[in-house]
Amino acid sequence: MPTRITKIVALLALAALTLALVACGSGTSARQAASPTTAPAAAAQFPLTLTRSGGKTLTLDKAPARIVSLSPGATEIIYAIGAESQMVAVDKQADYPAAAKDFPTKLDAYEPNVESIAALKPDLVFVASDPGGLVDALDRLQIPVLWSDLNDVKTVDDVFGQITLLGKATGRTDAADALVASLRQRVDAVTSKVSDVPMGQKSVYHEVDSTYYTASDGTFIGDLYRLLHVKNIAGDAGGSPYPQLTQEAIIAANPQVIVLADEPFGTTVDSVKQRAGWQTIDAVKNNAIFAIDPDLASRAGPRIVDALEQLAKDIYPERFQ
């Protein structure tokens, strides 16, 4: 029973988290392919049937030209594969790349208003969660909605899967495939440099929130550490993707690295060092506390690889000069 409620809270937390990612975007390397003038290519791919979260399928007769993206990660992908000219609205959290931040039409993804979505006459709505029965409501209005739930994106590979999915849905499979190939190359470049590190030689505490919410192995954040052969002290968390740890568990686990994804919300390296009882932790003793832009690590978009590269440099400075 407590676990169930913990799960609900964790889900709420997850929802909050995904939102939180959106908060502070600012420039890291943009990697966008294509120019906005490129027309939807490869019409031959359509009609196309895709499976949505929740089990139903969605059939698209032709490449959509009026996409509403209600996920900041998806919006980043859409820009990166050059499909932004097919997009008519993004969600309020979208802030990357710069053009997404200034997008003329922005909708609220947390309390989505079906009317204002319908008014845009979209031929594809992309959602990463289904708050308040939005998907049902759009189905009833016969507005094509592609729901790919963020909770199902549990690894970096799953993030690449999102890119492939959006490539198909927008009719830009070539650009999506090229993007995934280049991202994989960058991932391989990182993992090849740490392949000889014994798994779990270092352990990490990844802080999502200053009340010690963290990300478990069952998230793509956890997967970043797995790729780096770093042990995540949160472990698999027994089903809750974003558990709240007790302080004594953190102190006892004695992580060699602490990564702060909550720096934009007032937590600093210094404030961590000053927490009572934390001075015995290796990461605090050895000054191995690093901040990471939460948008990089927690959006299911191309910048997940930026996060991987940054973490690699922070955790293994000697290997990544």
Place this chain on the structure above:
Amino acid sequence: MRAADAGPLAGAQQPAAADAVEMPLLTLRRVLPSYAIGIVTTLAVALFAICWGTVHIPPQTTIAILLGHLPFVSTGTHDPTYDAIVWDVRVPRVVLAGLVGATLGYAGATYQGVFRNPLAEPYLIGVAAGASVGATLIIISPLYVAAGLLSPVPPAAFCGALIAVALAYGLARAGRAVPVTGLILSGVAISSIGTSVVTYLMLTYTDRTISILNWTLGGFNTASWTKSAIALPYMVVALVLILPFARLLNVMQLDDDDARQLGVDVERVKLLLLGLASLATAAAVAVSGLIGFVGLIVPHTARMIFGPDYRRVLPMSAFFGASFLILADTLARSLDGGREIPIGVVTALIGAPFFLHLLRRYQRAAGELRDA
């Protein structure tokens, strides 16, 4: 004037009123044993809680570490990690949970006494909603610093709570009197407004949702000596000042008019008691967030075990509240491995069945008494 109007009626009730004041005749000697039970229970629970956690530290080591932190006592050196866990994490947590539990129990008993309503609890007239609004406004502002000594969240929550209670009281006021029903209703209305504001802000400032949610769920995961020190003065002042009114609360249980006959300005006393209880509750909420259920069931439990006399109900509610919340927090931090369970979940899941059990026994006993 009022007393004169109510003359005949109040006269008829006078023996009852006199009974309430005189009958139990609780002398200090008769009260002390129950106080002693309360103190010993609370200390035993606290010691158990300090020894218990997901990190298994032998009890003798824990106790040695504890003693080692007393002035002029040396118990040798200990594993610094154990020392940090016991002294910097567990002890402050247990102390804060105890303080907050004592305050909520005590304030709950006071509210129930003043309102003469078994459903009254410390959050009833706006403390919780007001504190949430205060905390939320800070969390969404650039001033937000998550934790630590300089965090503006506790003072903001504190001020919010007091403003909400003052509003509820002001709106319910009719001339010199504050009708109890009116106060409850205006409190409920103020609470609804506060809750809506918080919900709206939570969904609007989505990057802070988790922080707001986490605050409203309450808990002791970020407990520190500082937090206890901040809240302690308010709690102590309120607890000490309310206790002398225990006898008067006994009389007020019958009728305000009976209390007036004793020459007491009932409205002023009500205002004072509610103000003190709200002040203490506001301090508790400021350092722990919202923890439901404690303030409701703890006073009833004290009443069922030790009888309705407020000279016992008040202090025993403090001891029971402390013990209960320390136990609940111990479960919250140890049931699910190294992960936290929201404390409100524990207080309801563990507290409610226990309370229902007590209630059934109590009612059965009362029924047998009636039938006899």
